[in-house]
Amino acid sequence: MVVTQPVSVARTSLFRLRRRSLVALVAVALACSARQLEPAAPSPAIDALERVAVEDLEVAIVPLLDREAMRRRYGVDLLDEDVLGVIVIVRNAGAESVFLAPALVTIASGGGEPQGPVASPRIFATPALFPTNATSRVVAAVFDGDEGESAALTVLAAADPTLLTANKVNRDVAISRHALLLASLFPTTLAPGAEASGLVRLPYPEEVRGAPSQICVAALHSRSGERARACFSLAPDGPAP
Amino acid sequence: MTRARTIALAAASLLCLAPPAPRETTPRLEPIPPLALPTLPVHELPIALVIDERMRGRSKALRAYRMGDLAANLERVARAAFASVEVVETADDRDGQAGVLTASLAGSGHAAPIGDVQDHRTAVVLTWTLVDGDGCLVWADTFVGHGEQSWQGSVVRAWRDAIEDSLRAAHRALAKSPDIAAYAQRSRAENRASQPAPSDDCPVDPGDLGLSGES
Numbered sequence: 280m281v282v283t284q285p286v287s288v289a290r291t292s293l294f295r296l297r298r299r300s301l302v303a304l305v306a307v308a309l310a311c312s313a314r315q316l317e318p319a320a321p322s323p324a325i326d327a328l329e330r331v332a333v334e335d336l337e338v339a340i341v342p343l344l345d346r347e348a349m350r351r352r353y354g355v356d357l358l359d360e361d362v363l364g365v366i367v368i369v370r371n372a373g374a375e376s377v378f379l380a381p382a383l384v385t386i387a388s389g390g391g392e393p394q395g396p397v398a399s400p401r402i403f404a405t406p407a408l409f410p411t412n413a414t415s416r417v418v419a420a421v422f423d424g425d426e427g428e429s430a431a432l433t434v435l436a437a438a439d440p441t442l443l444t445a446n447k448v449n450r451d452v453a454i455s456r457h458a459l460l461l462a463s464l465f466p467t468t469l470a471p472g473a474e475a476s477g478l479v480r481l482p483y484p485e486e487v488r489g490a491p492s493q494i495c496v497a498a499l500h501s502r503s504g505e506r507a508r509a510c511f512s513l514a515p516d517g518p519a520p
Numbered sequence: 521m522t523r524a525r526t527i528a529l530a531a532a533s534l535l536c537l538a539p540p541a542p543r544e545t546t547p548r549l550e551p552i553p554p555l556a557l558p559t560l561p562v563h564e565l566p567i568a569l570v571i572d573e574r575m576r577g578r579s580k581a582l583r584a585y586r587m588g589d590l591a592a593n594l595e596r597v598a599r600a601a602f603a604s605v606e607v608v609e610t611a612d613d614r615d616g617q618a619g620v621l622t623a624s625l626a627g628s629g630h631a632a633p634i635g636d637v638q639d640h641r642t643a644v645v646l647t648w649t650l651v652d653g654d655g656c657l658v659w660a661d662t663f664v665g666h667g668e669q670s671w672q673g674s675v676v677r678a679w680r681d682a683i684e685d686s687l688r689a690a691h692r693a694l695a696k697s698p699d700i701a702a703y704a705q706r707s708r709a710e711n712r713a714s715q716p717a718p719s720d721d722c723p724v725d726p727g728d729l730g731l732s733g734e735s
Contacts, residue, residue: 376699382730457629465662466647466729504723
């Protein structure tokens with residue numbers, strides 16, 4: 280038996296086939312250009328670093344000044360964003376627990392007042408959000424805290440290449456923020472003998488980079504509230520403990 | 521062809537040409553299955569667990585990926601680590617408990633590179649704090665939970681894995697914390713003496729760590 284189909288149905292099928300092929304082509308092209316970040320490297324062992332011992336605490340820092348390494352690991356050059364990324368490593372060698380948090384890390388540049396870490400939204404302007412509809416879907420998103428957000432969308436069937444490019448940029452930004460989120464130092468209680476590390480983002484505008492800076496890491500003794508503080512000098516061309 | 525039939529056909533054609541309906545902006549929350557936790561030491565400390573509405577699936581971050589209502593599993597974690605738990609909405613609702621436990625969402629991330637050829641990778645970061653009756657910090661810690669699903673897998677499943685990973689780590693840390701155990705012991709001693717130790721100032725306030733003390 281021969282089954283014939285009306286011309287209009289055949290055209291529709293052809294159109295669907297073409298559209299699917301187009302979507303597949305765009306998807307493959309974008310997948311090939313997808314940002315690949317190096318896996319997050321563990322923080323270096325404190326014993327391998329030059330460290331400061333203060334009140335039963337051992338503290339070391341690693342300022343991130345290698346722009347290329349930053350791009351490979353986090354997908355972004357933090358210095359371009361006026362931010363100095365510092366990996367902070369603290370070991371509690373005392374008999375009492377201490378509290379550690381990014382809010383206890385400061386930088387004083389060019390003789391200015393000490394400043395705390397920058398909030399994440401300052402690092403990247405929040406990318407524009409394009410409305411989702413049946414032809415788009417969210418492919419990457421990072422939420423800093425509870426309400427702040429950065430999300431990236433891709434519009435697979437978008438005819439407008441500008442929209443497609445803009446969404447790819449958003450996606451890359453979200454992936455970078457994801458990598459930074461995972462590397463961050465978070466509030467913690469360090470029991471005796473314990474060690475913690477993580478990335479802290481400090482303000483570091485271009486105009487202060489010619490002068491020496493001082494980075495201080497504090498921890499609070501849990502019972503007494505006493506503050507133990509270790510400070511490091513950052514020369515204009517690199518760290519100098 | 522009758523006029524009515526022509527109109528019906530035209531209407532049907534228009535329906536076919538109509539753009540697809542926009543996707544729901546607030547997707548339905550997925551039910552989160554009960555979290556199974558191992559048996560670990562339990563602190564003999566009555567606490568109030570603060571679960572505000574954001575942790576009940578109403579925050580933007582929780583809604584975006586249908587992460588759902590975390591309240592039931594937060595409560596399971598607290599009940600697995602403390603002998604007595606009362607759930608309250610704010611720390612002010614505490615009714616004589618020796619401690620106030622809170623969990624807050626410090627961040628979350630999702631990366632599923634386009635092209636559907638790479639894995640879904642998700643991370644959920646929850647910061648927990650325990651303060652004493654005066655609001656002074658006893659313990660704080662942050663747990664990054666990871667979830668990963670193949671490109672064919674469910675992104676919702678990846679989120680659920682990340683949440684469960686974070687909650688299990690929190691349970692282990694709560695149950696094994698020497699600081700919480702020491703505080704529970706001090707608290708019991710004060711109760712036996714019926715004379716709570718006066719505290720003029722907090723040695724450490726949650727604000728000192730940049731934490732609000734409430735979720």
